[in-house]
Amino acid sequence: MSGRLIAIVGPSGVGKDSVMAGIVAASPKVGIVRRVITRAAEAGGEDFVAVTPQRFERMRTEGAFCLTWAAHGLLYGIPETARDQVAEGATLLVNLSRGVLPAAQKMFPGLLVLQLTAAPEVLARRLALRGRENAEEIKGRLARAEFAMPEGVAARRLHNDGSLDETVAQALTLIHPESA
Numbered sequence: 001m002s003g004r005l006i007a008i009v010g011p012s013g014v015g016k017d018s019v020m021a022g023i024v025a026a027s028p029k030v031g032i033v034r035r036v037i038t039r040a041a042e043a044g045g046e047d048f049v050a051v052t053p054q055r056f057e058r059m060r061t062e063g064a065f066c067l068t069w070a071a072h073g074l075l076y077g078i079p080e081t082a083r084d085q086v087a088e089g090a091t092l093l094v095n096l097s098r099g100v101l102p103a104a105q106k107m108f109p110g111l112l113v114l115q116l117t118a119a120p121e122v123l124a125r126r127l128a129l130r131g132r133e134n135a136e137e138i139k140g141r142l143a144r145a146e147f148a149m150p151e152g153v154a155a156r157r158l159h160n161d162g163s164l165d166e167t168v169a170q171a172l173t174l175i176h177p178e179s180a
């Protein structure tokens with residue numbers, strides 16, 4: 001039985017990692033794809049595999065990734081094993097760049113895209129509170145917030161300006177329509 005990949009997308013600080021954690025807390029059978037990132041291991045936040053740019057390129061050459069992209073001065077890779085897990089029936093959440101959605105749609109038939117949105121001032125406040133990036137990095141992330149969704153991607157929009165619990169509840173309804 002084939003499973004499903006659920007992509008969570010949206011600007012930095014909108015709440016992607018928080019919403020994914022909320023979904024998994026309510027639906028323990030749903031997993032989260034652990035991304036490979038050229039970010040310092042001690043950066044905190046999401047659970048990810050920290051690699052050097054050299055290691056990343058070697059992994060890419062060896063075919064370790066099914067999707068890769070560059071953003072915020074970092075390289076990101078989705079392990080090829082995610083494809084195997086979905087093919088074997090797993091339901092997985094993944095934090096993706098909006099830019100790779102067309103490729104992801106081709107690679108993962110039945111991909112569900114949840115697009116989180118929030119007002120710019122809310123993003124700025126949350127990034128400052130999160131404290132993972134410095135002021136310069138936050139400026140760069142906010143400048144990328146309006147990145148357009150690629151043509152031909154059908155996404156379900158969820159506003160995460162209000163309570164996180166409310167957004168997670170809406171996401172669960174979209175993921176499990178039968179239990180709504």
Ligand SMILES: Nc1ncnc2c1ncn2[C@@H]1O[C@H](COP(=O)(O)OP(=O)(O)O)[C@@H](O)[C@H]1O
Nearest residue numbers: 012013014015016017018126130160162163164
């Ligand atoms: N609905 C919400 N209300 C208040 N704070 C939130 C909400 N959603 C997320 N946050 C907070 O905003 C910050 C950014 O959230 P995060 O999940 O890291 O976003 P992203 O992964 O999209 O960058 C975190 O400190 C998180 O706790």
Ligand SMILES: O=P(O)(O)OC[C@H]1O[C@H](OP(=O)(O)OP(=O)(O)O)[C@H](O)[C@@H]1O
Nearest residue numbers: 011012013071095096097098099144147
């Ligand atoms: O192409 P975009 O849709 O603008 O996305 C660019 C990158 O921004 C996010 O990064 P990351 O999760 O590292 O940062 P965040 O937690 O601050 O969103 C997202 O996961 C992508 O990797």
